[in-house]
Amino acid sequence: MKTIGYARVSTRQQANCGNSLEDQEKALKEKGCSEVFKESYTGTKTDRPVFNEMLNTLESGDTLIVTKLDRFARTATEGVNLIRELMAKGIGVNILNMGMVEDSPIGKVTLTVMSAFAEFERDMIVERTQAGKAIAKTKAGFKEGRPKLFTDTQINHALDLLEKYSYTQVAEMTKISKATLTREMRKRKAGLPK
Numbered sequence: 001m002k003t004i005g006y007a008r009v010s011t012r013q014q015a016n017c018g019n020s021l022e023d024q025e026k027a028l029k030e031k032g033c034s035e036v037f038k039e040s041y042t043g044t045k046t047d048r049p050v051f052n053e054m055l056n057t058l059e060s061g062d063t064l065i066v067t068k069l070d071r072f073a074r075t076a077t078e079g080v081n082l083i084r085e086l087m088a089k090g091i092g093v094n095i096l097n098m099g100m101v102e103d104s105p106i107g108k109v110t111l112t113v114m115s116a117f118a119e120f121e122r123d124m125i126v127e128r129t130q131a132g133k134a135i136a137k138t139k140a141g142f143k144e145g146r147p148k149l150f151t152d153t154q155i156n157h158a159l160d161l162l163e164k165y166s167y168t169q170v171a172e173m174t175k176i177s178k179a180t181l182t183r184e185m186r187k188r189k190a191g192l193p194k
Helices: 012-016 021-030 049-057 076-088 105-138 152-161 167-174 178-190
Strands: 003-009 035-040 063-066 092-095 099-101
Touching (some): 003 021, 003 049, 035 049, 076 105, 152 178, 167 178
Parallel strands (some): 003 035
């Protein structure tokens, strides 16, 4: 019987605000985990190779510990299903901010309610982010995405230099990448706006 921990961060922001892998690992080791599986920046992708590797090491009688439900599963349904699968295999699940999830009627109700709150919290964050973005779009001068590194004048000058010099030479002279020069030249030839 072993006690295994799983730690995950899905964004750089999470890594920097109290949910870092180091913080999670410390909490898991304090609870007696002999091994901690760590996964970074998986976002909303379903591919979690470290998580799958960890699941393959668990056996009947083992205990899996995670710091929070949202570190373990992304949605209420996924969380409930994973915990049910683990409990069916005789593997205990301890979610530190909830407690041990037991295979009992009250344990199942607790799990469902807590999973729903975790999903609700995530949905609220997405909703607030979208609302903030919508407000920002109404303001004059808002541009979505990264700011341009070079002005239109700089790009036009570099494109004009291509009449005399190669892409590599112009890239070295202007510090504008060959990829950007190629893309902008295609736009110019196609008559597309800058």
